[in-house]
Each structure stands twice: as C-alpha cells, then as structure tokens.
Amino acid sequence: MKPTSSITTAQTDPSATTCDAIASCVSVPRGRSRLLLLFLLLLFFAVLAACAGPAQAQESPYIVTYDHYLEEPGSLEVEYFSTFGTQRHGNDFHAFWTEFEYGATAWWTTELYFDGQTTFNDSTILTGFRWENRFRLLRQEHFINPVLYIEYEQTSGADKILKEVEGHDVESDYAIPNALARQEHDHELESKLLLSKTFQGWNIAENTIATKNLTGGNPWEFGYAIGASRPLALKASAHRCTFCRENFIAGVEMYGGLGDRYRFGLHDTSHYLAPVAAWNMPSDWTLRLSAGFGLNDNSHRFLLRWGVSREFSGFGDRISRWLGGGKN
Amino acid sequence: MKRSVAILTVVTATFLALAVSLSSAQKDGVPAWKKGPNVYAELEKAPKKAVNRHNPMESDPDAVAAGANLFDQHCAECHGEMAEGARKGPSLRADPVQQATPGTLFWILTNGVVRRGMPVWSKLPEPQRWQLVSYLKSLTPAQKTAP
Numbered sequence: 001m002k003p004t005s006s007i008t009t010a011q012t013d014p015s016a017t018t019c020d021a022i023a024s025c026v027s028v029p030r031g032r033s034r035l036l037l038l039f040l041l042l043l044f045f046a047v048l049a050a051c052a053g054p055a056q057a058q059e060s061p062y063i064v065t066y067d068h069y070l071e072e073p074g075s076l077e078v079e080y081f082s083t084f085g086t087q088r089h090g091n092d093f094h095a096f097w098t099e100f101e102y103g104a105t106a107w108w109t110t111e112l113y114f115d116g117q118t119t120f121n122d123s124t125i126l127t128g129f130r131w132e133n134r135f136r137l138l139r140q141e142h143f144i145n146p147v148l149y150i151e152y153e154q155t156s157g158a159d160k161i162l163k164e165v166e167g168h169d170v171e172s173d174y175a176i177p178n179a180l181a182r183q184e185h186d187h188e189l190e191s192k193l194l195l196s197k198t199f200q201g202w203n204i205a206e207n208t209i210a211t212k213n214l215t216g217g218n219p220w221e222f223g224y225a226i227g228a229s230r231p232l233a234l235k236a237s238a239h240r241c242t243f244c245r246e247n248f249i250a251g252v253e254m255y256g257g258l259g260d261r262y263r264f265g266l267h268d269t270s271h272y273l274a275p276v277a278a279w280n281m282p283s284d285w286t287l288r289l290s291a292g293f294g295l296n297d298n299s300h301r302f303l304l305r306w307g308v309s310r311e312f313s314g315f316g317d318r319i320s321r322w323l324g325g326g327k328n
Numbered sequence: 329m330k331r332s333v334a335i336l337t338v339v340t341a342t343f344l345a346l347a348v349s350l351s352s353a354q355k356d357g358v359p360a361w362k363k364g365p366n367v368y369a370e371l372e373k374a375p376k377k378a379v380n381r382h383n384p385m386e387s388d389p390d391a392v393a394a395g396a397n398l399f400d401q402h403c404a405e406c407h408g409e410m411a412e413g414a415r416k417g418p419s420l421r422a423d424p425v426q427q428a429t430p431g432t433l434f435w436i437l438t439n440g441v442v443r444r445g446m447p448v449w450s451k452l453p454e455p456q457r458w459q460l461v462s463y464l465k466s467l468t469p470a471q472k473t474a475p
Contacts, residue, residue, distance in 0.1 A: 058402070058451055069451045072405075074416070106442040140439040141450050201453045234453035238393035246456075282401075313405040317415065 059286045060203060061278035063305050064164060065227035065253045067205040068145040068196035070134055071103030074316030079309035081288075083162055085300045090175030093119045095127075095160040102315070107136040113153075117160045123178045128155030128186075130163075134194070149192035149207075157184030162303065164190075166211050167221030168268045169257045170298040187214040201234045203227075203251075209258075219260040227253035229276065240282045249278045256295070270299035285310050360445060361418045367444060368424035374435040381431030383465075385458040395463025398456055402449070411467055416445060421469050433461045 060067050063081065071077055079099040086092050095117040103109050113130040130153040137146045158181035160174055189212045196205040209223035229251025237244045253276055257269030274292035281287070285308060292303035361367045385391040399411065406417035413419030425433070437457045440448035449457060 060451075067451075070447065072447050073445050074405075103447075106440060106445050106447045136442060139442045141448055198450050203451075231453055235455040236394040236398050236459055238390040238397070240397055246453075 058280055059249075059278055059288070059309065059311075060205075060227075061229050061249045061251050061276040061288055061290075062205065062227045062253050063274070063276060063288060063290045063307060064162075064255045065205050065225040066134070066147070066149065066192070066194045066196075066207055067198075067203050067227075068136070068147045068194055070107070070109040070136055070147070071101050071311075072313065073103045073106050075103045075311055075313045076315035077101040077309055077311045079307055081161075081305065081307035083160070084304040085160065085162070085174070086302045087174055087300065088171060090172075091120045091122055093117055093160050093174065095162065097161050097163070099309075104316075107139075109134045113163075115155060115159055115161050117158065117178075119158075119160075119178055125156075125158060125178055125182055127159040127161075127182070128153065130155070144195050144197050147194040147196070149190075149194055151188075151190040151192075153186070153188045153190060155186050155188070156182040157186065158182040159186075162300075164207075164209055164223055164225065165255050165257045165270055165272070166190075166209050166223030167257050167260050168263070169223075169270050170268070171270065171294070171300050174300070185215065188212065189214060202230045219262055221260045222258035222264065223256065224258055225253060225255035227251060227276070229278075242282055247280045247282070249280070251276050253290070256299075268298065271295040272299055272303065274303070274305075359413075359415050361413075361416065364444075367418045367441075368422065370436065370441045370444070371424055371428050371432050374432040378435035379429050379431045381429075381434060383430035383434070383458050383461055385455065385462050386430070388459075388462070391459045391462035392466045394456075395459040395461070395466075398452070398460050399463050402452070403460070406446070411464070420464055421467050423469070425464065426467065426469065430458075430461045430465060433464055434458060437461070 060069070077099070079101065081097050081099070083095045084092070085095065095115070097113050097115045099111055099113050101109060101111040111130075111132040111134075113132065114126065115128050115130070116124065116126045118124040130151055132149065132151040135148045135150075137148055157176070158178045191210050193208045194205065195207075196203060198204075205225075205227045207225040209225070211221045211223070212218070213221075229249050231246050232248045232250065233245035236246055241247070252274065254271070254273045256266070256271030259265050259267070259269060271294070272292045273295055274290045276288065276290040278289075279287045288305075288307040288309075290303075290305040292300075292305065294301050294303075399407075400409070403411075403417075403420075406414060407420050408414040408417070411420040413422075419425070434457055436446075437449045437452075437460060439450075440446045442448065449460075452460070
C-alpha cells in the first residue's frame, strides 16, 4: 500500500520545502546505528547459515503470489529480490529486499524481510521491515489447500518493493521524492488467505489480501494475486543435472488492488500481469525472473524482477544444539 | 532509535519462537519421532483407494536411480542418508514401510504427517513422487549402502 495523505499534505504545505524535509530526516548517528544493526543481523544469520548444510530447493517461480507450500521444518532460506520499475512523471527506481524464511514446524513458517530502494537521480534508503507468518490450516492435502498469512510491517512511505498491491495503489504515489516520502511511517497489519492446488504438475494459487494501516484511521484495504505454474518436465532425471527440464518452472501471475471497504473494486488502482520463471539448480541455488506489465494507466508500465535464494537445511538443529538439545 | 528497538524486538521474538519450537525437539536425546504414538501407525491411515494405487513407474528402469537422487535432495536430511532413520525422521528400511503398498507410501508422501513434522510433498510432481516410492521399495533392511 502507498498511503498518500500525509505526503500530499507535505507537498502542498508551502512551509515544508524539500530542504526542510531532507534536514528533518537525515540524522547521521541514527542512520549509522540502523546500518550497524542491520549488518550485525545479517552477519548473525550468515554465520549460522554457513554452519548448516545446503539442500536443493524446489521453489515456485512466483514473486508476489504464494502457494500453500511452507518451508521444510528446520530449514532456513535466505533470499534476495530486486525490482526495477519504470516511473512516468518521475524517476525510475530499483527496490530490493532480503528475506530470511524459516520453517519452524511443518505447519508454521516465519519470515523476516528488510526493504530498501534506490530512486534514480534521488537517493538510496532503507525503507523498513516486515515479519510474516504463514500457518497451514489443514493437516492433509485437499482439493483446495488454505494457508493463513499474517504479517506486521513497519515501513516508510518511500517503500517501493511492490511485494503486493492493495487498496488504491497508483503509479503517481511513487513519484514523490524520497526525502518527503520517507517521512511517513506506516505500521500495517496484513492478512492473506492463500488458496492453492497442485494437479498434474500444475500449481494454481489465489491470494486474497486484507490490510489495515494501524496508523491513523485508514480503512481496510484489499488486493489479490493469482498464479499458475508448471515444471517443464514432471519426471526427474536419473542423474543430477543443471539444465534438465525438470529444474525449470514457468508460469504467470497477476496481481492488483481491490480498493478499500468504502470503494471496493478493480477501479482506481493498479493491476499487473507477469510471466515468471524459476531455475532450481543442483548447486542449491534458485534463480527467479519476472517481467511485469502494467494493465492500466494507474500501473507502472514495466516491472522487472529477479531474485536469488539458497536453502540451508539443518539450521534449526544448529540452534537447538546451541540451546542444549541433543547431539544426534 | 525507536525503530531500532522495534526491529530488535521483532527479531528477538522471532528467534525465541524458533528456539522454543526447536529446543523441545530433542532435549532428552530421544528423536522426536520416537515420542508419542508409533510413527508407523500413520501408514495405516491411508484410505483404501490410495492403498491400492499402482506405481506407474514400476517398469521404468531409471525410476530407482532418479528416486535415489530425489531422496538425497529432499529426504536424507531427516531420514538419514541411507534411509536408516535420524534425529527427525524414522527409518524407511523398517518392516512397516517395506511391507506397505506403493500406494500407501505415495499417499504419505503426498499428504505428509504435518502434525509430526513431515511436510507435504505434493509440490514434487506426481511422477517424481512415484520415483521416490520406487527407490524406497528398492531398499531392504539388510541393505548396507544406498544405490
């Protein structure tokens, strides 16, 4: 979501010049401590992950849509994603985020995100973090498999990762200079119902999104994401190989906003259609690529996304041993 | 500074949640799957229709080798490299597994045993799950090394 109310106020308030805004949001000691914290956090996870064994992932190609598969228990997946977006009447941008996804149990996956972005001819900033949890609701596979998704996010108005689209999200919201946009701080609670089914190699997934900005009296906002994907081959080869067809998964996803509780619908918001592809390599890495096309005038014309991830199995065992668990 | 505190709080909460869930797994040296009811009893829960399913990969000469690769990639972490059982997962060379029908094993792979830590594996395409079944059925209790 890209709330605009306070930003619009700042833009139209003659007393709030860009220089004032920059001065008010640039605080060197605060920025340094934030970066140090992030660095230590990354180092912490990197050291632990280095101690764990790798495992070949079987990842879906979706970047926005979720299917019903959770992280394997005890496994940590470290992911980096990039989004390059075009911007009419403004500067193009490159948004990026890092995810640490952990399978706490076979029915619960928890995930931590750190977001940032570079707006060309403007600046590079960190824009916030998210804590996501996914809960599998049913024990066995059914015709449709539901998963409940709950996320808390603390982001600034300059966040541009477009991990989901909801409410009345329009392209012009993203043209605001970083120095102004980052002054807005959002605390959001985001819930999703993830429905997914895999049949004869095809995965079909649908996500319904409901988001509440806990800052101010903003209404509930809604969005959607749907996706379909299939591996290029269903049988595995007798030998490990890098370029085997079964290592490639192709598909398509579509996502967009559905307005808010007062103005629900497909109008006055953005929608995207994106072919997606993933390459699950035997070397334990997964690459994803997505080319998103805006479907109306409210959308960015083009979003190029890519991501790289690696799954580390045995990460949980390592922590368990630290905490005095068994040695086996 | 407030934001840093918030980040730390979230990270700590995540970490604690993980620690609680993980440290309970094996504090007394007994693998988690050995606690509670007999883990192999899950095999008996397969519906009759699933039990009677035929393995379409049975006559595929590459099925066992492909299944061994898949096992190494996805299953060995929990069940051991030789399928002999490990900290998280039971032995798949045990009699109840070896005597189960291919359809039963396929059903377990598809549905997992979520309550006891085994994830669903329906994300592997159906032919790959049958290849895994072929590999599992090729194991014998006396076998000392994996193919």
